Amino acid sequence: MDENVRFVVEERIKRTMEQLKKNRMEAYYAPTKEEARQIALGLLHEGDVISCGGSMSIAECGLLEAVRQSGQYRFLDRARPGITPEEIEKLYRDTFFCDVYLASSNAVTEQGELFNVDGNSNRVAAMLYGPKSVIVVAGYNKIVPDLAHAVQRLEQIAAPANAKRLSCKTPCAVTGVCQHCRGDARICSSYVVMSHQRQAGRVKVILVGEELGY
Numbered sequence: 001m002d003e004n005v006r007f008v009v010e011e012r013i014k015r016t017m018e019q020l021k022k023n024r025m026e027a028y029y030a031p032t033k034e035e036a037r038q039i040a041l042g043l044l045h046e047g048d049v050i051s052c053g054g055s056m057s058i059a060e061c062g063l064l065e066a067v068r069q070s071g072q073y074r075f076l077d078r079a080r081p082g083i084t085p086e087e088i089e090k091l092y093r094d095t096f097f098c099d100v101y102l103a104s105s106n107a108v109t110e111q112g113e114l115f116n117v118d119g120n121s122n123r124v125a126a127m128l129y130g131p132k133s134v135i136v137v138a139g140y141n142k143i144v145p146d147l148a149h150a151v152q153r154l155e156q157i158a159a160p161a162n163a164k165r166l167s168c169k170t171p172c173a174v175t176g177v178c179q180h181c182r183g184d185a186r187i188c189s190s191y192v193v194m195s196h197q198r199q200a201g202r203v204k205v206i207l208v209g210e211e212l213g214y
């Protein structure tokens with residue numbers, strides 16, 4: 001990355017981290033995705049029961065595979081080969097009792113808010129309550145000035161790209177932009193803003209100086 005662009009990105013990250021901390025979330029800066037993975041692994045403890053959302057970011061930084069392969073944790077693996085729909089449903093419920101939940105965020109505002117939108121809502125539910133600790137890994141591309149831009153980001157990038165990835169039968173998976181659909185396949189059902197946290201430090205946000213996910 002050009003050093004002047006790097007400067008702008010790092011200042012944006014710094015501003016966002018200050019506001020996240022004011023909202024009683026822990027905030028970390030990782031210049032690279034490899035460093036993001038190391039920071040996240042440093043927040044885990046041997047024997048932890050770990051679950052995760054369907055995040056591209058935690059996969060792209062290698063965190064998902066590191067947890068899966070480590071043997072030090074009990075990983076509730078929603079992508080285990082052969083897992084049945086019934087087992088996935090049970091895993092979503094077991095997630096409420098886990099030690100650590102790994103996820104990304106659809107957007108992180110410079111006001112220190114996490115903005116997430118789910119269809120099934122298992123991810124936002126776990127981020128809000130249940131797991132003792134929530135670790136969020138977000139590339140700088142997820143940072144937006146405010147909630148209005150977070151909604152814009154969702155409708156123009158995050159949701160259409162996820163709909164395409166998951167082969168959802170939604171209009172945005174065809175047009176690449178939100179059409180405010182109303183069908184059963186809609187992946188935008190629960191709009192959740194996490195702001196000032198009552199439980200300080202439960203949510204840890206690792207902001208990465210590289211693009212991750214969408």
Ligand code: SF4
Pocket residue numbers: 154155159160163170171172173177178179180181182185186187188
């Ligand atoms: S078209 Fe539907 S699923 Fe796609 S972004 Fe809009 S509301 Fe979400």
